[in-house]
Amino acid sequence: MNERSARRLGRLTEALARGGTLRLSEAARLCGVSEMTIRRDLSAGDGGLTLIGGHLVRADDPRYAPLYDLATQQDRQAEAKQRLCEVAARHIEDGDTLFVDCGTTLMPLVSGLDQERSLTVVTYALNVANALSRLPGVRLVLLGGVYHPSSQTFASDDIVARLSRLGINKAFITAAGVHAKKGVSCFHFHEVAPKQAAIACATQRLLVADDSKAGIIRPAYFATLDDFDVVITGPESGLETTAGRPQIIVA
Amino acid sequence: MNERSARRLGRLTEALARGGTLRLSEAARLCGVSEMTIRRDLSAGDGGLTLIGGHLVRADDPRYAPLYDLATQQDRQAEAKQRLCEVAARHIEDGDTLFVDCGTTLMPLVSGLDQERSLTVVTYALNVANALSRLPGVRLVLLGGVYHPSSQTFASDDIVARLSRLGINKAFITAAGVHAKKGVSCFHFHEVAPKQAAIACATQRLLVADDSKAGIIRPAYFATLDDFDVVITGPESGLETTAGRPQIIVA
DNA sequence: CATTTGATGTTATTTTTCTAACAAAAACCT
DNA sequence: AGGTTTTTGTTAGAAAAATAACATCAAATG
Structure with missing residues (x-):
C-alpha cells in the first residue's frame, strides 16, 4: 500500500473514529482526490473502513457486524x-x-x-x-x-x-x-x-x-x-x- | 399504517435492537414477504429503521449517522x-x-x-x-x-x-x-x-x-x-x- | 355473489453504485 | 534527460438498488 493512500485512510479513519458515516463523494472531496482513488484505498487497506452503499463506515467494530447473514456459518x-x-x-x-x-x-x-x-x-x-x-x-x-x-x-x-x-x-x-x-x-x-x-x-x-x-x-x-x-x-x-x-x- | 406492516416493523426493530445490519433480502425472507413490501413498511414507519445501500439499520445507530459537520469547520x-x-x-x-x-x-x-x-x-x-x-x-x-x-x-x-x-x-x-x-x-x-x-x-x-x-x-x-x-x-x-x-x- | 378496498407481488424504468479497463500524470530510477 | 514504474483520473459497461406503475389477491361490505 501507498504512503499517501495510508495517510488518506488514516485521515478518514480519524474522521469516523467516533462513528458516523461519510458519503464516498464527501470523502473524496475531503481528501482532494477522486472517488475511485478512495475506493482503491479502501480495498487496499486493512479493512478498518468499509463501503456500504456508497457510505463509508467503520468495519472494525464487532458490534456492527451483520447479524443475520444466515447463509454463512x-x-x-x-x-x-x-x-x-x-x-x-x-x-x-x-x-x-x-x-x-x-x-x-x-x-x-x-x-x-x-x-x-x-x-x-x-x-x-x-x-x-x-x-x-x-x-x-x-x-x-x-x-x-x-x-x-x-x-x-x-x-x-x-x-x-x-x-x-x-x-x-x-x-x-x-x-x-x-x-x-x-x-x-x-x-x-x-x-x-x-x-x-x-x-x-x-x-x-x-x-x-x-x-x-x-x-x-x-x-x-x-x-x-x-x-x-x-x-x-x-x-x-x-x-x-x-x-x-x-x-x-x-x- | 397497516397492522401487519407494524408487526413486521416491530419484528425487524427487535432483530436490530442491539445494532448490526440486515440485508433487505434477508429481512424480506425473515418476514415472508417481498422486498417491496419491506420498503413500503419502512417508508410508512416512524423512521426508526432506515435503509442504507440495501442494508437495514437502526436510524439512531451512531455508526450510521451522517457526519454533516466534517465538511465545514x-x-x-x-x-x-x-x-x-x-x-x-x-x-x-x-x-x-x-x-x-x-x-x-x-x-x-x-x-x-x-x-x-x-x-x-x-x-x-x-x-x-x-x-x-x-x-x-x-x-x-x-x-x-x-x-x-x-x-x-x-x-x-x-x-x-x-x-x-x-x-x-x-x-x-x-x-x-x-x-x-x-x-x-x-x-x-x-x-x-x-x-x-x-x-x-x-x-x-x-x-x-x-x-x-x-x-x-x-x-x-x-x-x-x-x-x-x-x-x-x-x-x-x-x-x-x-x-x-x-x-x-x-x- | 359481485364489488370495493387495501395490501401485496410483479415487472419495468430510472438512478445509483460498483468494477474493469484504459489514459494521463506524477514520481522514480538510471 | 529518457525511460520506467506507480499513482491517479476518466470513461464505459455491468450490477445493484430505488422508484414507479400496473397486476393480483384477499378480506370486507352491501
Missing part, C-alpha cells in the same frame, strides 16, 4: 454467542464489579449492556474496552501493558498485582478449549496470567464457551472446570451438571 | 493538524520509543505511520491505541487505569511509576492551551500526571499544538514552554524562536 456461531451472553447477562446486577475476558465470545454481553447500567468493568482486551467506552454508566478499568494483536489484549508483569487490588465481584472467563477431564485452555500464554488472576480474586467465576470449544485442548491450560461456579455453554457441548462444583447452564 | 483544523503531524513525523526514527499524548491533534501522526515502521509507542489514550493497534511494526504499550471518556484516556495512581520504568526516547505532547508566559495547559486534571511524567523521563520533548491553542489558558497547567525541546505549531500562533530552549517550528 460465522453467523450461527455469532447467534450462539448471543444466546450464551443473554444468559450470562442475567447474572449481572447493578453495582457489580465485573471482569470481562478477551475474545469475541463476550462481545454481545458488553455490547448489549444497557446505557444506564451502573457497573464497574475490568478488562485487558482492547475490543472489549472499546465497546464499553461508549457506555456512560460503566466505569471502565483497562489493565494496560504491551499489546498482543493476536488476541487484542494487553500483557504486563504486574497485571496480577493490579488485579488483586481490585474487588472483582464476578469474573466472566472465555476459553478456546474446554475439556471435562483435562481442563480449560486458551491459545496464547500471555492470556494465562490475567485469566488466573481474575479467577483467583473474583467472588463468582463464570465460564462462557460455545459448543465449538467443547472437548478441545489448546496450548495453554489455565484452569480446571471446577475452578468455576457457573459454566454457560451450548446444547452440544456434552457437559453435564454433576454433583460437583460447576453449575452447567445450557443455552 | 473541523476540516480546516484537521488539515492544520495534518500539517503539524507531517512535520512531527520527521522527528521519528526507526527504533524509537515514543510517548504519544491524548487528544485528536496527534491522530494524523499515528494514523499516517508506515505499516512497517519499527517503533515502540507508549500512550494512555484509547483512540491513539486503537490507531496503533493496526500497525504490525509498532510495539504498543498502553498505560491502563480508569477510563475518562472526556479525554478518552486512562488514569491510575501508579502511571508515573510505570512510565518512569520505560525508556522513552521522544515524547509528543499535546495541549489545549499554550501561553508564552503562563505556560502550557490542558482541560482535565487527570491528564497532568501522565504528561508531566512523560516530559520528565523523555530524552526529547516535542509540543504539538495548532494555532487555535495559542495564547489560551486552560484549567490545568502541566508545563512551561521551555520544558520542551521542540514546539511545532502553525503560522498564526505568535510564538517565535528566541535564544532560549524551545525550538519553534512553524508548519
Whole structure:
C-alpha cells in the first residue's frame, strides 16, 4: 500500500473514529482526490473502513457486524454467542464489579449492556474496552501493558498485582478449549496470567464457551472446570451438571 | 399504517435492537414477504429503521449517522493538524520509543505511520491505541487505569511509576492551551500526571499544538514552554524562536 | 355473489453504485 | 534527460438498488 493512500485512510479513519458515516463523494472531496482513488484505498487497506452503499463506515467494530447473514456459518456461531451472553447477562446486577475476558465470545454481553447500567468493568482486551467506552454508566478499568494483536489484549508483569487490588465481584472467563477431564485452555500464554488472576480474586467465576470449544485442548491450560461456579455453554457441548462444583447452564 | 406492516416493523426493530445490519433480502425472507413490501413498511414507519445501500439499520445507530459537520469547520483544523503531524513525523526514527499524548491533534501522526515502521509507542489514550493497534511494526504499550471518556484516556495512581520504568526516547505532547508566559495547559486534571511524567523521563520533548491553542489558558497547567525541546505549531500562533530552549517550528 | 378496498407481488424504468479497463500524470530510477 | 514504474483520473459497461406503475389477491361490505 501507498504512503499517501495510508495517510488518506488514516485521515478518514480519524474522521469516523467516533462513528458516523461519510458519503464516498464527501470523502473524496475531503481528501482532494477522486472517488475511485478512495475506493482503491479502501480495498487496499486493512479493512478498518468499509463501503456500504456508497457510505463509508467503520468495519472494525464487532458490534456492527451483520447479524443475520444466515447463509454463512460465522453467523450461527455469532447467534450462539448471543444466546450464551443473554444468559450470562442475567447474572449481572447493578453495582457489580465485573471482569470481562478477551475474545469475541463476550462481545454481545458488553455490547448489549444497557446505557444506564451502573457497573464497574475490568478488562485487558482492547475490543472489549472499546465497546464499553461508549457506555456512560460503566466505569471502565483497562489493565494496560504491551499489546498482543493476536488476541487484542494487553500483557504486563504486574497485571496480577493490579488485579488483586481490585474487588472483582464476578469474573466472566472465555476459553478456546474446554475439556471435562483435562481442563480449560486458551491459545496464547500471555492470556494465562490475567485469566488466573481474575479467577483467583473474583467472588463468582463464570465460564462462557460455545459448543465449538467443547472437548478441545489448546496450548495453554489455565484452569480446571471446577475452578468455576457457573459454566454457560451450548446444547452440544456434552457437559453435564454433576454433583460437583460447576453449575452447567445450557443455552 | 397497516397492522401487519407494524408487526413486521416491530419484528425487524427487535432483530436490530442491539445494532448490526440486515440485508433487505434477508429481512424480506425473515418476514415472508417481498422486498417491496419491506420498503413500503419502512417508508410508512416512524423512521426508526432506515435503509442504507440495501442494508437495514437502526436510524439512531451512531455508526450510521451522517457526519454533516466534517465538511465545514473541523476540516480546516484537521488539515492544520495534518500539517503539524507531517512535520512531527520527521522527528521519528526507526527504533524509537515514543510517548504519544491524548487528544485528536496527534491522530494524523499515528494514523499516517508506515505499516512497517519499527517503533515502540507508549500512550494512555484509547483512540491513539486503537490507531496503533493496526500497525504490525509498532510495539504498543498502553498505560491502563480508569477510563475518562472526556479525554478518552486512562488514569491510575501508579502511571508515573510505570512510565518512569520505560525508556522513552521522544515524547509528543499535546495541549489545549499554550501561553508564552503562563505556560502550557490542558482541560482535565487527570491528564497532568501522565504528561508531566512523560516530559520528565523523555530524552526529547516535542509540543504539538495548532494555532487555535495559542495564547489560551486552560484549567490545568502541566508545563512551561521551555520544558520542551521542540514546539511545532502553525503560522498564526505568535510564538517565535528566541535564544532560549524551545525550538519553534512553524508548519 | 359481485364489488370495493387495501395490501401485496410483479415487472419495468430510472438512478445509483460498483468494477474493469484504459489514459494521463506524477514520481522514480538510471 | 529518457525511460520506467506507480499513482491517479476518466470513461464505459455491468450490477445493484430505488422508484414507479400496473397486476393480483384477499378480506370486507352491501
